[in-house]
Amino acid sequence: MHFYSDFLTLGAVGGLRAGDMIFTLIFFIILIALLKKFAWGPLMETMEKREEYVKNEIEMAEKSRREAETASKEAAAQLRQMKEEAQKIVDEARNTAKQEEQKIIEVARQEASRLKEAAEADIQNEKEKAIQALQDQVASLSVLIASKVIEKEISAQDQEQLINEYIKEVGEER
Numbered sequence: 001m002h003f004y005s006d007f008l009t010l011g012a013v014g015g016l017r018a019g020d021m022i023f024t025l026i027f028f029i030i031l032i033a034l035l036k037k038f039a040w041g042p043l044m045e046t047m048e049k050r051e052e053y054v055k056n057e058i059e060m061a062e063k064s065r066r067e068a069e070t071a072s073k074e075a076a077a078q079l080r081q082m083k084e085e086a087q088k089i090v091d092e093a094r095n096t097a098k099q100e101e102q103k104i105i106e107v108a109r110q111e112a113s114r115l116k117e118a119a120e121a122d123i124q125n126e127k128e129k130a131i132q133a134l135q136d137q138v139a140s141l142s143v144l145i146a147s148k149v150i151e152k153e154i155s156a157q158d159q160e161q162l163i164n165e166y167i168k169e170v171g172e173e174r
Contacts, residue, residue: 141166 145166 137170141169 145162
């Protein structure tokens with residue numbers, strides 16, 4: 001039996017016993033199997049879930065980035081379109097304002113022309129009235145002079161004096 005115990009003991013002083021090693025190896029293998037089943041499996045499962053979660057988050061972030069890029073491009077396009085429309089509206093307003101300005105100027109010119117023609121017609125009427133009044137006065141003065149001449153025979157000196165008085169009267173009535 002001593003031989004058997006020597007066989008199971010390796011080494012010099014305390015040595016390694018093969019039985020202990022086999023027993024320890026069996027328990028170590030059992031421990032590894034239990035760890036694999038109860039610790040390593042759930043740990044790996046948790047790590048896989050975490051990896052899947054991170055992968056999904058990265059995919060969602062990438063999707064969100066693409067959507068944001070698309071939205072940004074659409075917003076830029078809409079902004080560009082709105083600027084173009086605003087510029088068109090401003091240009092149309094300028095054109096309309098220029099047309100209205102031309103219309104107003106044309107109406108003002110026509111009105112000024114009409115007023116000028118009316119004023120010229122009024123001046124002509126007043127001139128004709130003044131000439132008519134002057135002719136009426138000349139006629140009445142001529143009648144007056146003729147009646148005075150008839151009343152007396154006048155000398156050349158009296159005639160000259162009468163003409164000067166007539167001229168003087170005509171000048172005062174103006």
